[in-house]
Structures are given as structure tokens and as C-alpha cells.
Amino acid sequence: ADTYRFKMATGWAGGPLMDIGAKAFAERIDQLSDGRIKVQVFPGGALGNALKVSETVKNGVAELGHTWMGYDWGKDPSVVLFGGYAGSFDSERMLHWLYEAGGAEMQRQYRDEVFGVVSIPLFIRTAEVFLHSRKPVRTLEDIKGLKLRTAGAWLDMAKDLGAAPVTTAGGDVFPMLERGVIDATEWGTLWEDISPGFHKVAKYLIIPGVHQPTAPFELVINKDVWAKLSDKDKKLMETAARLTTLDSWLRIGEEDAKALDFYRKAGNEIIELDPEVQYKTRDIADKWADEVAKSNKWFEKVLVDQRAFEKRWANANQYRNVKVRPTAVQ
Amino acid sequence: MTMLALYMFPVLFGLLLVGVPVVFSMLATATAFGWLVFDHALVFQFIEKIEDVASNFVLAAVTLFVFMGCMLERAGIAEQLFAAVHIWTRRLPGGLALGTVIMCIIFAASTGVIGATETVVGLLAIPVMLKHRYDKGLICGTICAGGSLGTIIPPSVVVVIMGPLADVSVGDLLVGMVFPGLIMSGFYLLYIFGLCVLRPEAGPVAEDDDGMTLAEKLRITMVALVPPMCMIFAVLGSIMLGLAAPTEAAAIGAAGSVLLAAFYGRLTMAVLQGAVMKTLQVTAMIMAILLAGSMMTGVFIGAGGVQLAQDLVEMANLGPWGLLALVLGLAFLAGFVLDWISIVLIMIPLFTPLIVAAGFNPVWFCILFLVMIQTSYLTPPMAPAIFYLRGIAPPEITTMHMYRGVIPFILLQFATLGIILLFPETVLWLPSKLLGFN
Amino acid sequence: MHAFIRAIDRLTGSVGLVGGWLIAPLVIGTCYEVFARYVLGSPTIWAYELGYMLTGANFLLGMAFALRQDAHIRVDVLYLRFSPRTKALVNSLAYLFIVIPVCAWLSVALYGHAMQSILSLETSGQSAWNPVVWPFRISFFVAFTVLTLQALAELGKCVLLLRGTAGATESGIVLPHVAGQPGSH
Ligand code: NA
Ligand code: NA
Numbered sequence: 018a019d020t021y022r023f024k025m026a027t028g029w030a031g032g033p034l035m036d037i038g039a040k041a042f043a044e045r046i047d048q049l050s051d052g053r054i055k056v057q058v059f060p061g062g063a064l065g066n067a068l069k070v071s072e073t074v075k076n077g078v079a080e081l082g083h084t085w086m087g088y089d090w091g092k093d094p095s096v097v098l099f100g101g102y103a104g105s106f107d108s109e110r111m112l113h114w115l116y117e118a119g120g121a122e123m124q125r126q127y128r129d130e131v132f133g134v135v136s137i138p139l140f141i142r143t144a145e146v147f148l149h150s151r152k153p154v155r156t157l158e159d160i161k162g163l164k165l166r167t168a169g170a171w172l173d174m175a176k177d178l179g180a181a182p183v184t185t186a187g188g189d190v191f192p193m194l195e196r197g198v199i200d201a202t203e204w205g206t207l208w209e210d211i212s213p214g215f216h217k218v219a220k221y222l223i224i225p226g227v228h229q230p231t232a233p234f235e236l237v238i239n240k241d242v243w244a245k246l247s248d249k250d251k252k253l254m255e256t257a258a259r260l261t262t263l264d265s266w267l268r269i270g271e272e273d274a275k276a277l278d279f280y281r282k283a284g285n286e287i288i289e290l291d292p293e294v295q296y297k298t299r300d301i302a303d304k305w306a307d308e309v310a311k312s313n314k315w316f317e318k319v320l321v322d323q324r325a326f327e328k329r330w331a332n333a334n335q336y337r338n339v340k341v342r343p344t345a346v347q
Numbered sequence: 348m349t350m351l352a353l354y355m356f357p358v359l360f361g362l363l364l365v366g367v368p369v370v371f372s373m374l375a376t377a378t379a380f381g382w383l384v385f386d387h388a389l390v391f392q393f394i395e396k397i398e399d400v401a402s403n404f405v406l407a408a409v410t411l412f413v414f415m416g417c418m419l420e421r422a423g424i425a426e427q428l429f430a431a432v433h434i435w436t437r438r439l440p441g442g443l444a445l446g447t448v449i450m451c452i453i454f455a456a457s458t459g460v461i462g463a464t465e466t467v468v469g470l471l472a473i474p475v476m477l478k479h480r481y482d483k484g485l486i487c488g489t490i491c492a493g494g495s496l497g498t499i500i501p502p503s504v505v506v507v508i509m510g511p512l513a514d515v516s517v518g519d520l521l522v523g524m525v526f527p528g529l530i531m532s533g534f535y536l537l538y539i540f541g542l543c544v545l546r547p548e549a550g551p552v553a554e555d556d557d558g559m560t561l562a563e564k565l566r567i568t569m570v571a572l573v574p575p576m577c578m579i580f581a582v583l584g585s586i587m588l589g590l591a592a593p594t595e596a597a598a599i600g601a602a603g604s605v606l607l608a609a610f611y612g613r614l615t616m617a618v619l620q621g622a623v624m625k626t627l628q629v630t631a632m633i634m635a636i637l638l639a640g641s642m643m644t645g646v647f648i649g650a651g652g653v654q655l656a657q658d659l660v661e662m663a664n665l666g667p668w669g670l671l672a673l674v675l676g677l678a679f680l681a682g683f684v685l686d687w688i689s690i691v692l693i694m695i696p697l698f699t700p701l702i703v704a705a706g707f708n709p710v711w712f713c714i715l716f717l718v719m720i721q722t723s724y725l726t727p728p729m730a731p732a733i734f735y736l737r738g739i740a741p742p743e744i745t746t747m748h749m750y751r752g753v754i755p756f757i758l759l760q761f762a763t764l765g766i767i768l769l770f771p772e773t774v775l776w777l778p779s780k781l782l783g784f785n
Numbered sequence: 786m787h788a789f790i791r792a793i794d795r796l797t798g799s800v801g802l803v804g805g806w807l808i809a810p811l812v813i814g815t816c817y818e819v820f821a822r823y824v825l826g827s828p829t830i831w832a833y834e835l836g837y838m839l840t841g842a843n844f845l846l847g848m849a850f851a852l853r854q855d856a857h858i859r860v861d862v863l864y865l866r867f868s869p870r871t872k873a874l875v876n877s878l879a880y881l882f883i884v885i886p887v888c889a890w891l892s893v894a895l896y897g898h899a900m901q902s903i904l905s906l907e908t909s910g911q912s913a914w915n916p917v918v919w920p921f922r923i924s925f926f927v928a929f930t931v932l933t934l935q936a937l938a939e940l941g942k943c944v945l946l947l948r949g950t951a952g953a954t955e956s957g958i959v960l961p962h963v964a965g966q967p968g969s970h
Contacts, residue, residue, distance in 0.1 A: 024649065030511030031696060060512060063648045063692050065395040076391030078649075091910025091918065162826055172830070172913035181826060184833040184912040186404040188459070188507040189592035191517045197589035198822075214516025217782035284784030366864025366872070367879045368857035375883040390894045397895075397925055401841025404833060407811060410840055414808055591819045594836075598815035601808075627805035628856045631847030635857065728860050737858040746861050 019247070020053045026064045026079035028088065033209050033272075035060070037265050038140035038234060039083040046257040054250065056081060074237045075134050082237040083139060086128075090169055093131050094309050095316040098323060099124050101232040103174055104302030106327050108143045108231040112266065114326050115233065116259070123322065127315055128237070135243045139236035139258040140265045142206050143273065145226030147290060149194070149215035150201035154223045156291050166190055166202040170305075171228045177301045178294075194218055203228060207276035208269060222285045227298040233262075349651035355380050355643070356684050363728050370632075373639035381646040392645055400638045404594060405504055409462045410630045411597035412454070415604040416467035417622040417629070420474075422608035424575055429475035431571035434564050437557065441543030441550030443479060444489045447472040448535050451493030455500035455528070457582045457596055459507070461724055462633045462735050465494020469739045482549040483744050485542065487752030491732035492535060492759070495724040498687075499717060500528040502586075502593045505687060509713055512695040519710045520717075522778040527714055527767055531721070534759040542755075574610060578603035632738050636731065637686075644689040653693050660698070667705035671712070674698045675719050675764075682723025686731060690720060711767070714774045718764045725753040725760075786941050793938035797849045800931050804846025811839040830914040838921045845928035849935040852884075870947060877943040884936040888929050895926040 025043065029035040035058070043056035059079070061067030070084035087100035098105075099120075105111065114120040115138050128136035147154075154160060161179040168184055175182040183199050193199045195218040202219075203226065204210050216222060236258050243251070280287060310317040355376050362372035381389040400406070419425040429443065436442025447468060454464045469490045476486045498505045501521040510517035543550035559567075582600040585591040591599060608614040656677065663673055674694065681690045695716065702712045724732040733749045740749075767773050818832030851857055864872065899922040901907075908915045 030508075031514040032511065035696075057654075059648060059653070060692060060696050062399065064645055065392055066399040069395055069398070072391070073395060077388035078385055078392045078395070089910065091908040091915065092905070164822065164828065168911055170913075176913065181822070181828055182830075182913070183822065183828045184830070184914075185592055186594060186833070186837075188405045188504055189502075189594055191507070191521065192502045192586065193592045195518065195521075196586060198592055212514045212516060213511070214518040214782070217516065217518050217784075220784050362879075363860045364863060366859045366861060366867065366875050367883070368859045370857050371879055371883050374887055378883075378887050390890065393891060394894060394898055394925075397845075397891075401845055401921075401925065402837045404837040404840065406844075407815070407836055407840040410808060410843055411812065411815075414812075585819070590823050595815050595819050598812050599819065601812045602816050605812075623805040623808060624801065624850075626808060627801055627843065627847040628851050628854055630844045631851040632856050632858060634844035635848050635851070734858050737861075738856065745865070750862075 018053055019250070021055065021250075023054070023056045023080040023242070024064065025056050025058045025081040025083060026061075026070050026073045027058060027083045028061045028067045028070050028085065029083070030060050032205075032212055033142075033265070033269065034083070034140065034234070037268055038261065041264060042083070042139055042236065042257055042261045045261050046254065049253050049257050050250070054253070058083075071128075071132055071134050071237050074239050075132065077239055077241070080239050080242045082134075083234065084237060085232065085234050086136075087169060087232075089132065093315065094170070094313060095127065095131070095319055097170055098306075098316065098319040099127070099233065099235070101229055102170060102302060102306075103228045103230070103298050104306050105230050106323070106330070108141055108233075108266065110327065110330055110333075111231045111233055112141060112262075113330075114323065118326050119322070120326075123319060124235070127319070128235075129240075131315065133240060135238040135240055137236045137238070137255055137258045138233055138262055140234040141262055142209075142232050142234075142265070142269050144224075144231065145203060145206050145229045146210055146222060146224060147226045147228065148201040148203055148221075148223040149210065149219040150221040150223055151194070151197060151219050152200050153221050153286070153288055154201065154290070155288055155294075157294055157297065160294065164198075164200045166193065166199045167228070171203075174298070174301045174305055175228070178298060191215070191218075206269060206273055207280070208272040211276055211279060216280055216283055216285050220284070220286055222280050222287045224287060224289055225295070227290065227295050349654065351380065351383065352647050352650040352652040352655050355647060355650070359643075359684070360728060369734060370635040370639045373636070373643050377639065377642040377646045380650055381642070384646055384649040389646075392649075393642055396642045396645060397638065400634065400641055405460065405507075406634065406637075408458045408460050408594050408597040409466075409633060410626065411594075411601040412458060412463035412467045413470075413629050413633075414622060414626040415597070415600045416470035417625040418601070418604035418608060418618075419575070420470045421618045421622045421625070422604075422611065422613040424604075424607060424611060424613070425471040426475060427571040428575050429472060431568045433475070433479065434557070434559070434567060437553040439540075440547060440552055441481075441485070441539045442552070443472070443476050444481060444485055444539045444543070444550050445536055447476070447489050448493045448532060448539065451496050452500060452532050453579060453583060455496040455498075457579075457586055457593065457600075458497055459502040459504040459593055461495050461497045461731060463597065464497030465490060465732060465735045466629055466633075466739055468494060469736060473740055473744075477741070477743075480551055482546075483748040484752035485539070485549050487733075487736060487740075487744060487749040488754075488756045489535075489539065489752075491725055491730075491736055491749065491753050492756035494735070495721055495732050496528065496532055496535075499524055499531060499721055501525060503717075505691065505717060505720060506713070508688070509691050509695055509717070512691065513699040513709055513713050515709045515713055518782055519778045520713055522781050523710050523714050523774040524717060525777055526773045527718060527763060530766055530773065531718070531760065531763040534762055535756065538755060538759055574607055578607055629735075629738050633735060636734060640686040641688065644685070644692060647685070647689060648693060653697060656693055657697055660701070667707065670701060670705055671707065671715075674702065675715060678716060678719040679722055679726075682720065682729075683726045684729055685723070686729060687720045687723050690723060691716075708771065708775065710778070711771045711774050715764060715767055718760060718767060721760045722757050725757050786945070790938045790941045790945075793934050794853060797853050797931055797935045797938075800846055800927065801850030801853075804843050804850070804928075807839045807843040807846075811836060811843070814839070830912060831916075834909060834912050834914055834916060842921065842924040842928075845924055846931075848928055849931040852932065852935045852939060873943040873946045877940055877947070880936045880940040880943070885933060885940065888933040888936060892926060892929040892933055895922070895929055899923045899926045 027039045039058045043058050046054045064079050065073035068088045070082035073079050074082040085100050086096040089096045163180045165180050166183050172182045310320050359376045432446045450468050506520040510520050582596045585596045703709050814835050818829050822828040902919040902922050909918050
């Protein structure tokens with residue numbers, strides 16, 4: 018059988034996305050193919066531009082890439098529906114939508130048609146930390162005028178929430194938060210945020226990440242490279258990606274739980290956003306999505322499909338989850 | 348083991364040696380080898396690199412500080428500033444060079460990019476030190492080494508890139524590097540003072556009496572020193588007080604320099620235009636090298652540079668301290684041929700896990716690595732600090748002056764490395780005291 | 786050839802002038818952002834993206850100007866000992882085999898890159914401002930095209946020098962600063 022050596026461009030420097038995402042996939046495909054398919058993983062910015070991995074792969078600078086679709090927002094806004102935004106459902110639903118309700122096929126078709134790459138889900142995480150904040154934030158009143166650092170589409174919606182969002186160079190974020198130029202910043206999930214250390218200069222940890230209830234990531238493959246793979250090897254790639262995604266999901270769940278304890282011990286105060294803030298955010302996001310769908314066919318198509326799915330799952334919390342008194346588990 | 352990546356350097360050196368400009372030597376090497384590695388995709392890689400470097404807002408600090416330096420120089424404020432410094436330090440051996448290092452420390456605390464600190468202080472200090480017959484090697488060493496403090500005194504772009512690659516907190520690194528940065532600066536100051544005491548002709552003291560009364564001295568100082576100092580502290584203060592991000596503070600400094608020229612009545616269209624075009628020339632030169640360097644890095648990594656480094660370490664098969672020595676040694680050697688971004692991108696993700704597995708503290712390792720990288724700015728042929736100095740120095744300062752001038756400072760960086768190796772607390776103590784809520 | 790060289794020198798000067806003065810909106814815009822955030826309590830949505838675009842365009846558009854001024858630095862340990870003719874020879878070979886082909890090749894590709902963003906009206910996707918990227922990308926294309934042209938002009942100057950400088954100085958062309966150091970003007 019054929020042997021391959023692929024270069025994989027990523028958008029990551031290190032951390033879980035690299036370790037249990039890109040590198041885990043490389044190990045998995047090596048193992049499943051009995052060493053025939055070797056993938057060398059490169060950190061963001063090594064081969065191309067860290068935010069343009071899909072372009073790096075499309076142009077053949079790398080055969081494979083691991084990225085978050087949301088980075089391509091400027092080319093087409095539909096990417097946020099696959100990458101997750103303030104209007105997304107949770108990660109459990111996202112996994113079911115992708116793997117059981119035709120989401121992954123839709124993603125494949127969309128990326129092929131609009132961006133010219135092959136796309137397979139790879140890695141998923143749960144709601145992010147909403148903010149590492151120097152001020153306590155609980156209510157809509159607290160958010161009013163809050164200088165929070167963020168990027169992309171969420172910035173627009175944060176304004177509707179009353180915040181004063183700031184965009185800045187990644188390299189300036191830490192000194193800005195430390196000195197109070199900004200009040201708060203978003204970053205990643207609980208576990209991911211331990212390494213960057215924002216919790217050491219911002220006392221309050223605000224959860225849950227209403228701006229990003231879920232974040233599926235993707236494996237992108239150059240079309241010519243994909244076309245040359247045998248059907249069996251294509252299947253292997255899909256299987257390796259799927260196993261890596263499920264592993265990441267399981268691992269993050271456990272590590273996030275441990276991380277919360279870590280922050281408490283580190284002297285941080287954990288604050289849960291008022292339901293009112295959470296509801297309001299979703300309202301804003303729904304309105305935003307309705308607006309974009311009016312002028313974008315793909316966006317409309319995916320949105321309609323996701324909303325039909327969500328409606329089908331409307332009662333899932335009642336039949337899947339049993340209510341337990343909070344005191345019973347503490 | 349693929350050797351293709353290694354063959355890039357003889358080609359690069361050949362071109363550099365015959366005098367092809369640095370940016371074109373790198374561009375040629377990147378294109379030739381890139382074609383072998385990426386074939387037709389190479390052009391897309393280059394375009395991505397252009398977009399990457401051109402979209403980096405942190406680099407605005409270079410543009411803005413260079414403009415500030417050019418403006419202060421064109422308006423004659425720089426000369427006046429150092430003349431005032433000289434009034435007080437004229438009897439101190441090497442006084443102007445010491446003043447220069449202190450100026451470097453202050454600017455290093457307000458920017459994290461090496462070209463920014465070096466060019467702004469260089470533009471201010473070189474003419475004055477030349478006028479007072481300072482040794483040209485000492486001038487070069489002071490400016491190059493002092494300028495490179497920009498990345499080891501926080502804030503620093505290097506650790507912002509290094510932190511996530513090593514999976515350590517940028518905050519721990521930014522705070523952890525404070526003492527090492529100060530130790531290194533202290534060595535520079537001690538060395539300059541010691542040298543000028545032993546060899547007074549290196550940094551001559553004025554023998555004559557300047558015939559000025561204390562009142563006169565104070566008056567001149569008030570006029571010449573205080574307003575620029577206010578501007579410099581506005582830059583630093585806006586960061587410390589939480590008004591501005593480091594990059595934004597550079598813009599405040601740039602605006603301040605224009606206001607200052609107006610304050611002294613020296614703001615003319617000719618001065619402004621001159622500063623704008625000089626800034627363009629210097630920043631285009633600096634950033635073109637950054638761009639070509641990043642293209643070369645992409646090709647070097649694509650050609651198997653990472654694999655090469657990995658194989659070397661695996662072949663050596665050493666104990667913990669041997670591994671640490673090998674990695675730091677590789678970083679030093681890489682400093683001769685690669686710019687710091689390449690060194691960090693290639694070595695940090697590869698070796699930090701090994702170093703951690705060997706039982707070392709990753710923050711401490713990163714700072715050791717950071718100190719090692721300081722040498723890469725100064726070691727020819729790929730010596731950014733020397734390139735930047737070349738871009739602003741008058742022709743009577745030759746490249747040989749620069750090569751000779753930086754050697755003592757490279758040794759001082761090794762001394763700093765030794766101190767950190769012996770006393771890890773120099774790195775680890777401050778973050779444990781300053782950061783966190785326990 | 787003289788007229789061509791003069792025309793290119795002027796073009797590069799004009800492009801450099803435009804590129805150089807981009808620093809004015811960079812300073813004003815960035816200072817305004819600090820003011821808007823700290824005093825008015827409402828940060829702009831445009832300062833960050835405008836800032837990096839101006840920074841990028843500034844240095845890219847300056848590359849040809851720096852070439853005209855011979856400000857791209859060299860490792861000049863040997864170069865300084867060369868005769869003016871040898872220097873001109875080294876430079877012409879570098880222009881002929883490196884700068885002109887590589888930059889022309891990049892210019893063509895950057896033209897396509899810019900055209901594509903004009904046709905698709907691609908936006909940056911980095912902030913709420915989310916501006917179209919084609920003006921920024923046109924600056925890439927212009928920068929490398931002017932750099933190619935300036936390299937052609939510099940090649941012309943070297944050829945004039947190698948053939949003997951007669952006639953060149955009268956026509957107002959500044960010959961390459963083969964004797965000088967970069968940054969000495
Ligand atoms: Na600094
Ligand atoms: Na070096």
C-alpha cells in the first residue's frame with residue numbers, strides 16, 4: 018500500500034489544541050495505518066499564517082491543516098455556524114448534529130464549494146470562560162461600559178450587550194490586563210486558560226462563555242491530496258479524526274472540572290452570569306443570525322438546518338438529564 | 348536525516364559575503380530552496396508571509412519609535428538632551444555611554460521590540476558620543492547591546508511568542524525576566540564604567556573646567572532635559588498607569604516628539620518631512636529583513652529544519668544537564684545564522700517537553716533561552732542589532748567596529764546566563780511574590 | 786535609458802512620500818483610541834485594524850524608496866574594499882538574478898491576490914469594523930511592483946557606470962552610491 022508523509026499546518030502554539038488535537042490525530046493516523054501515513058505537525062506561523070490555515074492548505078503549502086473555521090469569517094460569515102458563535106447550541110448537541118444529523122456532510126460540502134478544501138470535524142470543546150476580569154461581572158448592569166478584549170463577530174454583539182469591546186494585538190493583551198488598560202479578556206476554556214495565566218492578574222473568572230457555547234474545530238485537507246488517497250485511506254483519515262474528536266471531548270470534560278478547582282485554590286473568585294445575561298446574549302445572537310441569513314444562501318441553509326435540529330432536541334434536557342439538588346453533589 | 352535545510356546557510360553566507368544586501372540575500376536563499384520544497388506553492392507561502400508581517404500591529408512600535416527618534420534628532424532636541432546629560436556626567440568615566448544604557452533601560456521598559464529601542468536611542472546618542480571622542484567599538488557595543496535590552500526587560504514580544512509555544516504563562520515570563528534583565532543591564536553599566544576607568548581614552552572625561560556655575564547648569568538642564576524627560580515618562584507612565592497598551596504608548600511618544608519640537612520652536616515642514624522620510628527608510632529596511640527572515644524560516648522548517656534539530660538531540664542521548672547544555676548551545680549556534688523568531692519557533696516546542704521531562708522548571712528554562720537569544724541579535728553574520736545600527740550610524744563607524752564592539756557584551760550575556768543557572772530564584776522568586784491572589 | 790531611470794526614481798519618490806506620510810494617520814488614530822477608551826469610555830472599532838494596515842503599508846511602500854537611497858544594509862566587510870566597478874558588478878548581478886525576477890514574480894502573484902479580494906469583496910474578519918481588505922492588498926502589489934521597477938532603474942544605473950559615467954550626471958541621474966555606506970544620506 019502507499020505511504021505518505023504529510024505536513025500539517027496549525028493555528029496553535031501549544032496547549033490542548035496542539036496536544037490532544039493536531040498531534041493526537043497524527044499519532045492516531047500513524048497507528049491506524051500501521052505507520053504508512055506520517056503527519057508532521059507544525060506550530061502556527063511556521064509554514065504560513067496562523068489565521069489562514071485553510072488557505073495554506075488550499076494552496077498546497079501544507080497537505081493538511083488543523084484550524085478553527087471561524088478564522089475565515091471575513092471570507093464568508095457562514096463559518097461561524099460550523100465553528101460556533103453566541104447563538105450555537107451546546108457541545109453535546111453539536112456532536113450529534115455533526116455526526117448523526119448530517120452536519121459533517123454539510124460542512125464538507127460547504128468548505129469544498131466556498132473554500133476549495135476538504136473538511137472533516139477534528140476536536141471539539143465546551144463553552145469557554147466568558148471572561149478573566151479585574152471586576153466582578155454578574156449582571157447586565159456590570160457589563161455596561163466594561164472594557165473587554167475580544168475579536169471577530171462577537172465584538173459587534175458584545176456592544177449590543179452594553180460592553181465597550183476592545184480589539185488589540187495578541188501580544189499586548191497580557192500587559193493591558195495586568196495594568197488595567199482593559200477590564201477583562203476572553204481566551205479559551207477553563208483547562209486551556211491555566212497556561213496563559215490571566216487568572217494571576219485578573220481575580221474574577223466569569224462563566225459560562227455565552228459568546229462561545231461550543232467550538233468544533235476541523236481538519237482541512239488539500240483537494241488534490243485527498244483525490245489521490247485510496248478509499249480505504251480516506252476512511253482511515255475520517256476514523257482517526259472522529260476518534261480524536263471524541264477523545265478530546267472526553268478529556269476536556271474531565272480536565273475542565275479539575276481546572277475549576279485549580280482556580281478556586283489559586284484565589285480566584287468564580288462568578289456565574291445571571292440567567293438574564295445568558296438569555297439576552299442568545300437573543301442578540303439570534304437576531305444577528307436572522308439578519309445575516311437574509312443576504313447569504315449558505316448561512317440561511319445551515320441556520321435553518323441547525324434550528325430544526327435544535328427544535329427536535331428541545332426537550333432533551335428533560336429526558337436526558339435528571340435534576341439533582343446542588344447540595345447533593347457538594 | 349535530511350540535510351537540505353543545512354545547505355541553505357552556505358548559500359546565504361556566500362551572498363552576504365560578496366555584499367548583496369541582507370534582505371535580498373535572504374530572499375534569494377528562501378526562493379531557491381523554497382522552490383525545491385514547496386514547488387509552485389511557494390508563491391502562496393510568500394504571500395502569506397507578506398500578509399502576516401504586514402498585519403502585525405505590535406510592529407507599529409518600531410515605526411513609531413523610529414519616528415520619535417528621527418523627530419528628536421532632526422529638531423536638535425536629542426543633541427540638547429545629551430549635552431545636558433554631559434554637563435553632569437563629564438567627570439564620570441564613560442558617562443555618556445552609561446547615560447545611553449540607562450536611556451536604553453527606560454525605553455526597553457516601554458517597548459518590546461528590539462529595533463525600536465535600538466534605533467531611538469542610537470539616533471539620540473551616537474552623534475554626541477562621537478563628538479566627545481568615545482571609542483567607536485564601545486559606542487557600537489553600547490547601542491547594540493543596550494538596544495537589545497528591549498526584549499529582556501518587559502514588555503517583550505519574544506516571550507509573548509515563546510510563552511504559548513512552551514505552554515507557560517506569559518505573565519510568569521514577563522515578571523520572571525525582570526531581575527535577569529536588570530542583572531544584564533547592571534553588568535553592562537559595570538563593564539562600561541570599569542573599561543573607562545582602566546582605559547580612559549575609551550570614554551574620555553572632560554579635564555577642563557566648564558566654567559559654569561551651578562545655577563547655569565541647572566538652568567540648562569531644566570531647559571534641555573526636563574521637557575524630553577516628561578515626554579519619555581509620558582510614554583512609560585501611560586503603560587504603568589494602565590492608560591495605554593505598549594504599542595499605543597509608542598504613538599503617544601511619537602505625538603509627544605512633534606509637540607516637543609513645536610515647544611522649542613523648531614517645528615517646520617522641512618523638519619517634519621525629513622523625519623517622516625528618514626523613518627520610512629529605516630523602518631522599510633528593518634521590516635524588509637523581518638519579512639525576508641520569516642520567508643526563510645518557513646522554507647527552513649519546510650525543508651526539515653525541525654527534524655534536523657530533533658535528530659541532533661536524540662543522537663546525543665544525554666542526561667538532564669547535558670541536555671540543557673546542548674539545547675542552550677544549539678540556541679547559541681543557531682543565533683549565528685537564524686533570527687530569533689526562527690530559533691523560538693523551531694526549538695521551543697521541540698525541546699521544552701524534553702527539558703520539563705528532565706525535571707527542570709519550564710519558566711526558568713524559557714528565561715535561560717531568552718538570555719541565549721540575546722546573543723543572537725549580536726552575533727554576525729545574522730545580527731539584527733548590527734543591521735539596525737548600520738542603518739542609523741554615520742559612515743565613519745565601520746562594520747568591523749561593530750563586530751569588535753559587541754564581543755564584550757556577548758560575554759556579559761554569558762555571565763548573566765551563569766548567574767541564572769546558579770541561582771534559579773533570580774527568575775522564580777518575583778512571579779511567586781507578585782502574581783496571583785494567594 | 787536616462788529618461789526611464791529618471792521617471793522610475795520620481796515614481797519611487799512619490800510612492801515613498803505617500804507611504805511615509807501614512808505615519809500621520811497612524812499616530813493620530815492610535816492616540817485617539819487611547820483618548821476614546823480612557824476619557825470617553827468608548828473604544829473605537831477601527832483603531833486596531835487601521836493601525837496594522839497603516840504600519841504594513843508604510844514599510845512595504847518604503848522598500849523601493851530604501852533601495853533608491855541604498856539604505857538596504859549589507860555585510861560590508863569585503864564590499865567596502867571593492868572598486869566602484871566591482872560594486873556595480875555585484876549589484877547588477879543581484880538585481881538581474883535576484884531582485885528583478887523574484888519581485889516581478891511576486892508582483893504578478895500579488896496582483897492576482899488583490900484582484901481576487903476586489904472581486905469577492907473579502908473582509909478582514911478580525912474586528913467588528915471588518916473592513917474590506919482590497920485596499921491593503923493593493924498596497925502589497927504596488928509595493929513589489931515599484932520595487933521591481935526601482936531594481937530595473939538601479940540596474941540601469943549600474944550599466945551606465947560600468948560603461949563609463951559620461952552623460953549620466955548631466956542628465957541628472959544620481960549614480961549608485963557605490964562608495965558610500967548605507968544610511969549615510
Ligand atoms: Na521591553
Ligand atoms: Na546572530
